[in-house]
Amino acid sequence: MVTLLRLASIVVAPIVLTVAATHELAYNASPILQWVAVLAMVWSLVARRRAPVAVFAFGLAMVGVMAAVNVESVGDLAILVALYSVASHRDLRYSLACLAAVELGVVLVGMRIAPHGSVGDTVLVLSAMSAGAFFLGTTARAQRRYLASVEDRAERVEREREHLAELAAADERARIAREMHDIVAHGLSVVITLADGAAEITPAEAGPGREAMRQVAAAGRQSLAEMRSLLSVLRTDDVAEREPQPDLAALEALVDDVRATGLDVDLDQDAACSRLPSTVQATLYRIVQESTTNVLRHAPTAQRILIDLTVRGDTVRFSIAEFATEPARVVPAGAGSGSHSGGSGAGHATALGSGNGIRGMRERVALFGGELEAGPTVDGWLVRGYLRMAQP
Numbered sequence: 001m002v003t004l005l006r007l008a009s010i011v012v013a014p015i016v017l018t019v020a021a022t023h024e025l026a027y028n029a030s031p032i033l034q035w036v037a038v039l040a041m042v043w044s045l046v047a048r049r050r051a052p053v054a055v056f057a058f059g060l061a062m063v064g065v066m067a068a069v070n071v072e073s074v075g076d077l078a079i080l081v082a083l084y085s086v087a088s089h090r091d092l093r094y095s096l097a098c099l100a101a102v103e104l105g106v107v108l109v110g111m112r113i114a115p116h117g118s119v120g121d122t123v124l125v126l127s128a129m130s131a132g133a134f135f136l137g138t139t140a141r142a143q144r145r146y147l148a149s150v151e152d153r154a155e156r157v158e159r160e161r162e163h164l165a166e167l168a169a170a171d172e173r174a175r176i177a178r179e180m181h182d183i184v185a186h187g188l189s190v191v192i193t194l195a196d197g198a199a200e201i202t203p204a205e206a207g208p209g210r211e212a213m214r215q216v217a218a219a220g221r222q223s224l225a226e227m228r229s230l231l232s233v234l235r236t237d238d239v240a241e242r243e244p245q246p247d248l249a250a251l252e253a254l255v256d257d258v259r260a261t262g263l264d265v266d267l268d269q270d271a272a273c274s275r276l277p278s279t280v281q282a283t284l285y286r287i288v289q290e291s292t293t294n295v296l297r298h299a300p301t302a303q304r305i306l307i308d309l310t311v312r313g314d315t316v317r318f319s320i321a322e323f324a325t326e327p328a329r330v331v332p333a334g335a336g337s338g339s340h341s342g343g344s345g346a347g348h349a350t351a352l353g354s355g356n357g358i359r360g361m362r363e364r365v366a367l368f369g370g371e372l373e374a375g376p377t378v379d380g381w382l383v384r385g386y387l388r389m390a391q392p
Contacts, residue, residue, distance in 0.1 A: 045078060048085035056082040056098050063105060079105075080133040087137025088144075095138060102130045190219040193261040193296050215260050245282035248273050248309070254285070255307070258292045263302060265292070269309035276316065280389055283364045284309060284318060287372075290357050291320035291383045299324055299381065314389045315370075322380040 048055045059079045083102055087095040107123055248269065255265045273281070288307055295302050304323040309316065358374050361383070365372045370387030 045081055045085075048082060049089060052082065052085040052089045053094055053098070056086050060101055060105065080129060083130060084133040084137040084140075087134050088140040092138070095134060099130060099134045103127060190257050190261060190296065191216050215257075219257060245278060246285040247278060247281040248276070248284060250285060251288060251307075254289055254292070258296065258305065261296060263295070264304040265307065266305070267307045269307075270311045272311040273309050273316070276311070277389055280316060280368065280387065283368065283387065284316065286364060287318060287361050287383070288320060290361055291322075294357055295322045295381070302380065315386050316389065317384070317386045319382070319384040321377070321382050321384075324380045 044055050044058050056079070059082045063079055079102060083098055086098045251267060251269070255267050258265050273284075276284075292305060292307075295305060299322055301324040302322050306319070306321045306323070308319040308321075310318075358372075361374075362372045365385055365387050368387035368389075370385055372383065372385035374383045375381070
């Protein structure tokens with residue numbers, strides 16, 4: 001619709017003005033000059049959108065020339081179209097300047113062509129026509145700016161929606177990465193520890209060796225089941241069901257797995273822990289799982305692990321302490337929560353971690369407005385902190 005109106009203004013309007021001018025040319029003493037003036041003024045309007053100020057200046061100059069040689073022409077009306085174009089496509093400063101120039105011309109033309117005693121009426125009519133062209137132009141410009149602002153807001157909303165979707169996807173990927181790290185690291189650590197123990201069994205101890213291998217198979221199957229459960233959240237079909245997150249009731253099974261490796265594990269948790277929100281329980285479970293996994297992976301001299309979960313009001317405090325036969329070494333500066341903190345962190349560790357374990361636990365705790373500390377002690381390694389039942 002807008003394209004058709006623009007086409008009409010470019011083609012039809014100049015033709016109408018030209019045809020209208022032919023009636024006057026038949027009665028004018030200077031038809032050639034009028035033809036030149038009318039054609040020049042009318043057809044210059046073709047460029048009124050690309051260069052409205054230039055077209056207006058040209059039209060105003062032609063009106064001045066025609067007035068100077070005392071030639072009247074209906075083509076003078078083209079100056080109103082040019083004024084409309086300036087008001088429609090340029091800012092208010094240009095529009096007011098052009099309107100002032102037209103009003104000055106209106107006064108001069110009214111004094112020249114109006115019969116004696118009717119100058120005021122003529123100037124009033126011509127001024128009203130000029131003001132109408134100016135008003136229509138400014139209205140059209142305001143409407144275009146409004147539509148442009150609406151489109152811009154719609155585009156910004158769409159970009160913001162896409163950005164939020166990308167952030168949500170990134171958060172989900174980070175959560176899945178943490179879950180994968182916890183599940184795989186724990187399961188494989190148990191398997192490796194049991195396998196190492198089975199490799200040291202003599203032929204006379206075949207019975208315990210078979211039991212150790214059964215535990216290896218059980219730990220592997222459990223890790224595989226948890227992995228499948230976690231990866232199921234990536235399915236796009238609606239029928240994919242998410243497995244429930246682990247809770248503190250599963251801690252006993254987790255502790256039994258660690259005990260099967262030969263470590264002495266003590267678990268002490270308040271009765272109120274079973275009434276904690278499911279998200280809090282899942283977080284505590286993953287913290288204990290990651291901490292015990294780090295002991296299995298990086299503390300070969302560890303002998304005992306103490307796990308303590310205490311509820312005080314809306315705060316849950318946790319502590320996972322590892323005790324070893326050798327004192328811990330202080331980590332070199334800069335290793336802290338980086339490369340070293342990925343393992344158990346004890347100085348007696350045989351390998352340095354990537355830092356993802358401690359970092360992941362801190363991220364989990366931070367979601368609940370809590371804090372987590374991890375570092376060496378005189379005889380081992382300690383992970384402790386707190387989180388709140390209500391997320392901040």
